[in-house]
Each structure stands twice: as C-alpha cells, then as structure tokens.
Amino acid sequence: MLSTIKIVLVETTHPGNIGAVARAMKNMKMHNLWLVAPKTFPSADATSRASGADDVLAGATVCATLQEAVADCQLVIGTSARGRTISWPEITPRECAEKVLINEPGNTVAIVFGRESSGLKNHELDLCHFLLRIPCNSEYSSLNIAAAVQVVCYELFVASGLAPQEEILVGDKGEEPLATAAQMESFYIHMAEALTDIGFMHPAKSKSIMRRLRRIYNRVQLDTKELDILRGILRMSQGHKRNNDD
Amino acid sequence: MLSTIKIVLVETTHPGNIGAVARAMKNMKMHNLWLVAPKTFPSADATSRASGADDVLAGATVCATLQEAVADCQLVIGTSARGRTISWPEITPRECAEKVLINEPGNTVAIVFGRESSGLKNHELDLCHFLLRIPCNSEYSSLNIAAAVQVVCYELFVASGLAPQEEILVGDKGEEPLATAAQMESFYIHMAEALTDIGFMHPAKSKSIMRRLRRIYNRVQLDTKELDILRGILRMSQGHKRNNDD
Numbered sequence: 001m002l003s004t005i006k007i008v009l010v011e012t013t014h015p016g017n018i019g020a021v022a023r024a025m026k027n028m029k030m031h032n033l034w035l036v037a038p039k040t041f042p043s044a045d046a047t048s049r050a051s052g053a054d055d056v057l058a059g060a061t062v063c064a065t066l067q068e069a070v071a072d073c074q075l076v077i078g079t080s081a082r083g084r085t086i087s088w089p090e091i092t093p094r095e096c097a098e099k100v101l102i103n104e105p106g107n108t109v110a111i112v113f114g115r116e117s118s119g120l121k122n123h124e125l126d127l128c129h130f131l132l133r134i135p136c137n138s139e140y141s142s143l144n145i146a147a148a149v150q151v152v153c154y155e156l157f158v159a160s161g162l163a164p165q166e167e168i169l170v171g172d173k174g175e176e177p178l179a180t181a182a183q184m185e186s187f188y189i190h191m192a193e194a195l196t197d198i199g200f201m202h203p204a205k206s207k208s209i210m211r212r213l214r215r216i217y218n219r220v221q222l223d224t225k226e227l228d229i230l231r232g233i234l235r236m237s238q239g240h241k242r243n244n245d246d
Numbered sequence: 247m248l249s250t251i252k253i254v255l256v257e258t259t260h261p262g263n264i265g266a267v268a269r270a271m272k273n274m275k276m277h278n279l280w281l282v283a284p285k286t287f288p289s290a291d292a293t294s295r296a297s298g299a300d301d302v303l304a305g306a307t308v309c310a311t312l313q314e315a316v317a318d319c320q321l322v323i324g325t326s327a328r329g330r331t332i333s334w335p336e337i338t339p340r341e342c343a344e345k346v347l348i349n350e351p352g353n354t355v356a357i358v359f360g361r362e363s364s365g366l367k368n369h370e371l372d373l374c375h376f377l378l379r380i381p382c383n384s385e386y387s388s389l390n391i392a393a394a395v396q397v398v399c400y401e402l403f404v405a406s407g408l409a410p411q412e413e414i415l416v417g418d419k420g421e422e423p424l425a426t427a428a429q430m431e432s433f434y435i436h437m438a439e440a441l442t443d444i445g446f447m448h449p450a451k452s453k454s455i456m457r458r459l460r461r462i463y464n465r466v467q468l469d470t471k472e473l474d475i476l477r478g479i480l481r482m483s484q485g486h487k488r489n490n491d492d
Contacts, residue, residue: 024393029383052386094404135404137275140298147270147396150389154397158340158381200482212475220466229458236446237483 019049020146078128097159265295266392324374343405
C-alpha cells in the first residue's frame with residue numbers, strides 16, 4: 001500500500017533536495033516519486049544525496065504541472081508551513097497517515113510538497129483536499145523539504161504496520177470509488193460555466209467564488225455516483241435557464 | 247523541557263549534516279547541540295545548511311569524547327540503524343519521547359547519534375541506557391543523520407504538547423460558525439424546490455435523490471457563509487433574480 005502513494009515535489013530548486021527526498025522515501029519503503037517542473041533533473045547532486053536510493057530517482061516521473069501529477073488521484077494532500085487566509089481543513093502527519101492507510105484505504109493518494117522558498121501557490125492548493133501541517137516551532141517553522149518528507153513518510157510507515165489486512169479492506173469498499181482529481185477538474189469547469197449561464201457569477205468575481213466552492217466540494221470528497229448527480233443538476237440548471245430566456 | 251535535551255553527534259564527517267541537524271532541532275524547538283570530535287567545525291557548509299538556525303550552531307558545545315558530553319546526564323539514549331549482537335533494550339522514537347517527557351520527566355537527557363558511516367562503537371553504546379531504533383525499510387535502513395534527528399525531535403515536539411495548535415484554532419475560530427440543523431433543513435427544502443423547478447427531479451424519485459444530496463451536504467459541514475453562497479446559487483437557478491432595488 002505504501003508503494004502506491006505518490007510523493008509529488010513542485011518546482012524543487014535544489015537537486016540535492018530531490019536526492020535527499022528519494023532517500024527519505026526509500027527508508028520508509030516508498031517509491032512513487034513525481035517531480036513537477038524541477039529546476040535541474042537528473043543531476044549528480046541528486047544522485048549523490050540519494051545515497052543508494054537511485055532506483056527511486058530513476059523511477060521518478062517528471063511532468064509539467066501539478067494537475068498532471070494528481071490527475072488520477074482521489075485524495076490530494078498539500079503540505080504547508082504557514083497558515084492561509086481561506087483555511088483549508090488541516091491535518092497533522094499522524095492524522096494523514098491514519099486517513100490514508102487506516103480510515104479511508106484504497107484511494108489513489110498524492111502528498112504534495114511545494115517550492116523550498118515559497119511552498120504551494122493558491123491555484124495548486126485548489127487541487128488539494130487537505131492541508132498537512134507538521135507540528136513545529138512557530139517561530140522557526142520552515143523544515144527542509146527532505147526533512148518534511150521524512151517525517152510524513154515515517155508516520156505513513158509506522159501507520160502501515162497498524163493498517164488492516166487487505167481482505168478487510170476489500171470487504172469495506174462496497175461503495176463507489178471516490179472521484180479523481182481530473183474528474184473534479186471537469187466538474188469545476190462545468191460548474192463555472194453553469195454559474196455563469198444562470199447569471200450567478202460575475203466574471204470579475206468568479207475567482208474567489210470558485211475558490212470557495214472548490215473548498216466545499218474538495219472537502220466533501222465526492223464519490224463518482226455523487227458527482228454524476230451534481231453534474232446532472234448543473235446540466236439541468238443550464239437548460240432551464242436557456243428555456244426561460246427563450 | 248525540550249530545550250534541555252541534548253542532541254549529541256559523534257564524529258560527524260560532513261559539516262553540512264551538522265548544519266542540517268541544527269535546522270531540524272530548531273524546527274522542533276530544541277537548542278542543546280553537542281558535537282563530539284566533529285571532523286570539520288565550524289564550517290561554511292554547516293552554516294549554509296543550518297539555514298537560519300545558526301544560533302544553534304553558535305551555541306553548540308564541542309568536546310573530545312562521548313563520555314564528556316553525557317557526564318551530567320541521567321538518561322542516555324543511543325541511536326542505531328542495525329540490530330546488535332548484545333541486544334540493548336530498544337525503544338522507538340515515540341516510546342523515547344514518552345519516556346523522556348511524560349513517563350520519566352525531570353531527567354537530564356542525551357540522545358546520541360553516531361558516525362554517518364558506522365554509527366556508534368560498542369564502548370560508546372556502553373554509555374547508553376537505551377537504544378533508539380527508527381522503524382524503517384529493513385532493506386534500506388540507513389537514514390541520513392539529519393533526517394534521523396528530525397524524526398526523533400519531531401516525536402519529542404509532538405509529545406511535549408507544545409505543538410502550536412492555538413494558532414490554527416484561532417484561525418479557524420475567526421471564521422463563520424457552522425450552519426445549524428434548522429438552517430440545513432431550510433436549505434434542503436429550498437434545494438428540493440429548486441431541483442423541481444429546473445426539471446431535475448421527478449417527484450416520484452425525489453426521496454432517494456434528496457437522501458443522497460443530504461448525505462453529501464451533511465458530510466461537508468457547511469459554515470453559514472458557504473450556505474449563503476449555495477442558497478444564492480439555488481435562487482439564481484430558479485430564475486428568481488432578486489433585486490435590491492425592488
């Protein structure tokens with residue numbers, strides 16, 4: 001189960017950090033590394049700091065945007081050192097591990113780490129269901145990225161020993177699978193369209209409204225059946241408005 | 247309490263690691279760093295990797311032997327990646343944190359990290375009361391020394407109960423209150439109306455659809471501001487555009 005969890009690094013600047021992340025992952029039996037637009041990769045610095053985890057580096061997937069990296073994921077967890085104005089639902093590394101491995105197993109999961117200097121941008125946080133915050137010194141809260149990955153993967157590894165066996169999991173999951181990030185994206189595009197059609201949204205205000213709506217629907221973690229229902233409602237609301245206008 | 251715990255590094259080879267350890271410690275509110283016969287210290291590499299934790303480096307005590315470093319300690323915990331022939335009593339980082347801060351507080355404590363390549367020697371282990379082992383991949387078990395310090399200090403910080411939950415809570419408390427059950431009921435009534443108006447819902451099927459929708463919106467725990475937005479959308483979809491000038 002651990003090996004399927006994606007660790008996603010967004011625009012990492014120092015290749016040494018990428019290597020140190022690979023090592024931290026492999027120490028905790030994790031292998032699924034994604035790099036979004038890394039500044040330098042591959043690199044001798046990365047390989048040297050990986051120190052025997054070069055298989056993780058070699059198997060890393062490089063892509064251009066976070067959206068690509070999380071397209072097939074049902075649970076996307078962003079990491080952040082600082083508080084945000086629109087507060088996301090926040091979890092600790094331990095809660096994250098329990099959620100991913102014990103309480104809601106079976107999802108395709110990405111845990112996303114931002115730039116060394118500036119973390120994740122708002123449009124990247126929009127893709128996340130939860131914000132993971134590592135408990136730390138409030139006066140000196142910026143962990144090195146590999147140190148942060150180490151703590152998160154360590155908690156996952158510890159929790160994996162407590163995770164129920166697979167047979168139990170299969171039994172639990174009689175329900176619909178959760179929607180993937182890509183399915184949620186087309187839902188949001190459809191929603192923006194529909195809200196414009198019914199005259200709810202002024203283009204000028206759409207950004208902050210859409211961010212609030214994303215916050216609601218990311219938080220609720222829709223399954224595919226529920227998503228179908230909501231899209232059906234969007235379609236009908238568009239048709240209704242058109243008919244009224246005609 | 248955290249600030250009195252000594253982190254002791256024995257014969258560290260790479261000064262960059264010393265800097266990274268200082269950063270990992272300060273992130274977790276720890277400051278008491280001891281260096282036993284470091285190969286190179288002070289060093290520009292250490293300062294650069296410390297990244298703002300130079301106060302921890304500046305305050306570090308350098309000494310010649312582990313014996314000196316732990317002379318005043320009542321509880322000495324060595325760290326090790328591999329099993330030993332003469333087995334020491336072993337503890338995990340979490341057990342270590344509980345022992346040090348909760349079960350047996352008030353001791354002068356040292357946690358000792360060995361050489362990058364070869365760990366602690368037997369005569370150094372002789373000075374330790376417990377051996378701390380970080381749970382990890384048995385096939386790739388050697389953590390970077392700063393990563394190991396990060397995990398151990400993180401567990402200490404969590405156990406210390408100093409985790410700055412306050413800030414997060416204050417942030418959350420500043421927000422809108424959650425919607426009451428009564429507010430949610432009138433939302434569902436409004437929703438049923440709107441879904442009928444736009445032709446989405448056949449009265450015969452409304453019960454099961456509304457049950458599914460309730461399941462979604464109850465799960466998400468809307469706050470009152472979010473509820474306002476969703477009700478605004480319902481109103482607009484009905485085509486009952488309200489005008490303040492009316």
